[in-house]
Amino acid sequence: MTHAPDLRDIFGxxxxxxxxxxxxxxxxxxxxxxxxxxxxxxxxxxxxxxSVHERLFLHSAFPATAPDAVFLGPDxxxxxxxxxxxxxxxxxxxxxxxxxxxxxxxxxxxxxHAPDAHVILSDINPRALELARVNAQxxxxxxxxxxxxxxEGAPADLxxxxxxxxxxxxxxxxxxxxxxxxxxxxxxxxxxxxxxxLLAPGGRFILYTGSTxxxxxxxxxxxxxxxxxxxxxxxxxxxxxxxxIFSGELRRAAYADAERIAAVGAVITRxx
Numbered sequence: 001m002t003h004a005p006d007l008r009d010i011f012g013x014x015x016x017x018x019x020x021x022x023x024x025x026x027x028x029x030x031x032x033x034x035x036x037x038x039x040x041x042x043x044x045x046x047x048x049x050x051s052v053h054e055r056l057f058l059h060s061a062f063p064a065t066a067p068d069a070v071f072l073g074p075d076x077x078x079x080x081x082x083x084x085x086x087x088x089x090x091x092x093x094x095x096x097x098x099x100x101x102x103x104x105x106x107x108x109x110x111x112x113h114a115p116d117a118h119v120i121l122s123d124i125n126p127r128a129l130e131l132a133r134v135n136a137q138x139x140x141x142x143x144x145x146x147x148x149x150x151x152e153g154a155p156a157d158l159x160x161x162x163x164x165x166x167x168x169x170x171x172x173x174x175x176x177x178x179x180x181x182x183x184x185x186x187x188x189x190x191x192x193x194x195x196x197x198l199l200a201p202g203g204r205f206i207l208y209t210g211s212t213x214x215x216x217x218x219x220x221x222x223x224x225x226x227x228x229x230x231x232x233x234x235x236x237x238x239x240x241x242x243x244x245i246f247s248g249e250l251r252r253a254a255y256a257d258a259e260r261i262a263a264v265g266a267v268i269t270r271x272x
Contacts, residue, residue: 011049014062016042047131048072052080052105053112055139058131059103068127072103075263078241079164079208080109082265086206087113096160097122097198099151099191104132106162106208111141114160118142124149150191157200165191167210168246169254183212183258185221192268193228199270207266210245212258225266235269 005017016039019027030036035046048061050072059072083106093114098107101121111119119141121132129145136143148154169184180186188209195205211221222238229236242263250258 010045011047014044014048016044018042050076052076053084053109055108055112055135057103057105057108057135060127068125070103070125070128070131072105074245075164075208075210076103076105078263079106079162082208082241083109083162083206084113086204086267091159091202093117093159095120095155095158096162097151097154097158097195099154099161099163099195100124100165100187101132101145102128102164104135106164106206107132107143108135108139108141110160110162110206111139116142117159118144120144120146120154122146122148122151122154150187151194151198154195154198156198157203158195158198159200159203161195161199161203161205162207163188163191163195163205164208168249169212170252179210182220182224183214183255185209185211185224189221189224189228192225192266193232196229196232196234196268196270199234199268201270202272203270205266205268207268208241209264209266210261211264212255213260213262215257215259217259219262219264222264229268233271235271237267237269239265241265 005015005021009015010017036043037046046061047058050057057072060069064071095118096110097120099122101107101123104121107119107121123129129147133145165187167179167184167188171178192207211219213219240262244260245263246261249255
C-alpha cells in the first residue's frame with residue numbers, strides 16, 4: 001500500500017493502521033466499543049464493513065476464525081441475489097424471519113423489497129445479534145432480534161422465512177460454519193422442516209445452502225428435502241446456483257465419497 005490507510009482500507013480490507021490515521025472522535029468510539037486490537041503491524045479493527053445490495057453491513061474482520069465470528073462472504077451475496085430474484089413480485093409481507101441471521105444480510109435483503117415488514121433476526125451467536133442489530137438500525141427496519149438456535153420459540157403464521165444455514169461437514173467449532181451430519185446438510189434440513197410448519201397460507205421459505213453431491217451425482221439433501229416437503233403438502237422449487245464451491249473442503253475425510261459441493265436455492269411455499 002503506497003498511501004496512508006483510509007477508512008476503506010481500515011474497515012473494508014482489515015488493514016493495519018496507526019492511531020493518527022483516524023479522526024480522534026472515531027478513534028475514541030472504537031476504543032469505547034472495544035473494536036480495535038494491536039499487533040506487530042499496528043492497530044486493526046475487529047469489525048469490517050461490506051456493501052450488499054447497496055446496504056452496509058458490519059461483520060467480523062478478516063480472518064473470521066474466532067468461534068463467535070460473524071461471517072460475510074460470497075455465500076452472502078448469492079443469498080441476497082436469490083432473495084431479490086424471488087421477491088420481485090411478492091405478495092404483501094407483514095412479518096419475516098431470518099433464521100441463523102448472522103449479520104442480517106438475508107432479512108435485510110428481504111426488507112428492501114418489503115419495507116413495511118416487521119423483521120425478526122434470529123441467531124444462536126450473541127455477537128451476531130449485536131452486529132445484526134446495528135445493521136438493521138442503519139437500514140431503518142422495524143425489527144427485533146432473537147437469541148435462539150434454529151426456530152425454537154419462533155412465531156407462527158410467517159409470510160416469509162429466509163435462511164442461509166451453516167453447511168460444512170465436521171466440527172470446526174465455528175457457529176457460522178458447522179452444519180452437522182448429512183455431509184453438513186443436517187441443519188439446513190432440520191430448519192426447513194421446522195420452518196415450513198410456521199408459514200402462513202401462501203407463505204414462503206427461501207433457503208440458500210450448500211449441498212454435497214455424492215459419487216454418482218446423488219444430491220442427498222435434495223432427496224431428503226423433497227420427501228419432507230411432499231409430506232407436508234407444500235410446494236418446492238430447487239435449483240443449483242453454483243455447481244462447485246468450497247472445493248478445498250473435499251480434501252477432508254468427511255467428504256471422501258463426495259464429487260463436489262454445490263450452492264443451491266430452495267423455495268418452499270405453503271398453499272393458500
